Amino acid sequence: MRVTVTINGQRRSDEIEDRLLLVHYLREVAQLTGTHVGCETSLCGACTVLINGKAVKSCTVLAAQAEGVEITTVEGLVKDGHLHPVQEGFWEEHGLQCGFCTPGMLMLTTDLLSRNPDPSEAEIRHALDGNLCRCTGYQHIINAVQYAARKMRETRKSA
Amino acid sequence: MFPASFQYHRAASVKDALGMLQQFGDDAKLLSGGHSLLPMMKLRLAQPTHLVDIAGVAELSGVREEGGKIVIGGATIHDNVASNQIVRNKLGLLAEVASAIGDIQVRNRGTIGGSLAHSDPAADYPAGVLALEGEIKLESSSGSRVVKAQDFFVDLLTTAIKPGEILTGVSFTPHPARTGFAYLKHRQPASGFAIVGIAAMVTLDAKGNCERVRVGVTGLGAKAFRPAAVESALAGKKPDTGAIGTAAAHAADGIDPLSDIHASADFRSELARVYTRRAIQQAIARIKT
Numbered sequence: 343m344r345v346t347v348t349i350n351g352q353r354r355s356d357e358i359e360d361r362l363l364l365v366h367y368l369r370e371v372a373q374l375t376g377t378h379v380g381c382e383t384s385l386c387g388a389c390t391v392l393i394n395g396k397a398v399k400s401c402t403v404l405a406a407q408a409e410g411v412e413i414t415t416v417e418g419l420v421k422d423g424h425l426h427p428v429q430e431g432f433w434e435e436h437g438l439q440c441g442f443c444t445p446g447m448l449m450l451t452t453d454l455l456s457r458n459p460d461p462s463e464a465e466i467r468h469a470l471d472g473n474l475c476r477c478t479g480y481q482h483i484i485n486a487v488q489y490a491a492r493k494m495r496e497t498r499k500s501a
Numbered sequence: 502m503f504p505a506s507f508q509y510h511r512a513a514s515v516k517d518a519l520g521m522l523q524q525f526g527d528d529a530k531l532l533s534g535g536h537s538l539l540p541m542m543k544l545r546l547a548q549p550t551h552l553v554d555i556a557g558v559a560e561l562s563g564v565r566e567e568g569g570k571i572v573i574g575g576a577t578i579h580d581n582v583a584s585n586q587i588v589r590n591k592l593g594l595l596a597e598v599a600s601a602i603g604d605i606q607v608r609n610r611g612t613i614g615g616s617l618a619h620s621d622p623a624a625d626y627p628a629g630v631l632a633l634e635g636e637i638k639l640e641s642s643s644g645s646r647v648v649k650a651q652d653f654f655v656d657l658l659t660t661a662i663k664p665g666e667i668l669t670g671v672s673f674t675p676h677p678a679r680t681g682f683a684y685l686k687h688r689q690p691a692s693g694f695a696i697v698g699i700a701a702m703v704t705l706d707a708k709g710n711c712e713r714v715r716v717g718v719t720g721l722g723a724k725a726f727r728p729a730a731v732e733s734a735l736a737g738k739k740p741d742t743g744a745i746g747t748a749a750a751h752a753a754d755g756i757d758p759l760s761d762i763h764a765s766a767d768f769r770s771e772l773a774r775v776y777t778r779r780a781i782q783q784a785i786a787r788i789k790t
Contacts, residue, residue: 384540402535402536
């Protein structure tokens, strides 16, 4: 079957097998390997991408179900060579060690901050519920999200 | 981990989907958010050869008010139920249950119709829909019928839906005056599924006695249920700590509790009793008088 989607602003159309999962479509067909395959059972969140701005676990979505949507992957966060504030937050606050969970964390954080630009620590912890990290103990990830939220609020104010 | 081969079909309308269900018969499964079905297919617990995708059917999605009822389309995602203003203002228990499901990513994909039709013994929605006495609308090519939540859940992963039927929506009566509610669950930390989840709704009469108590229990048995003995023990009574405790002690009566690596049967039963007591107390504490 044929699927047509927009990934990080670029429209593409591919012939795929009906059962192809979105995460494999992104990695193997679109060659965007920033999205990671983790548990494959919609628990760990490593494969999180945005569909029309909303965070989803792409291991539990068929590529066929993405027909006509706009997908944002971690590769789509950088704008004009500058890190997205969420990426900058993880960089500055050491929100990662091995980095495996990071693309999912970044995409989930992007969804969270679009809904709630000033989340409390409790709200951040609740939002990160579906993303597992085996290294950081989460505290630096929380700090990174707070950094990103602060930076995005400041940017909006000065704009 | 990928599912066995199948043919994917996109339905444009309910009529279109019903036609495909008729054409493919037992080999077909409806797909909406896919957050129950796709995991089952990856594990080969389900192996349909045709998937009929109804997620894009506009008439199946959204919240509307209709003749004093609130109707939620079957393909409405959890996040849209949890954040909908009508639901939040008039059907707070359902909003609370929807926002307790899984995590953000799951709530962005999973649908109310999918959750109810799947009838996972640990799913959150069934408890809420039971306590709210929701009415589930099923459509087939020969017409439509309405099944009360009480009669909808039949057994483990089994509902009253017949082959060729689509769960098109669920309707609810808005909360009456002097009503409070709570959904409390002991969650499985990785999946967010309920080890035990209790939805409680209490309406008091003008004197402050219980006019109506409704409780939905999920996670404890093979299917979600209403513990009749809890509800009737409080009917007409003043809901003081003693009465609530006595009533909640019946939460697991007559149920054959599930037992797995997460929680033994005894622990689950105890959780059901404790969380029922807490949920009823919290529901009453939230009543605005």
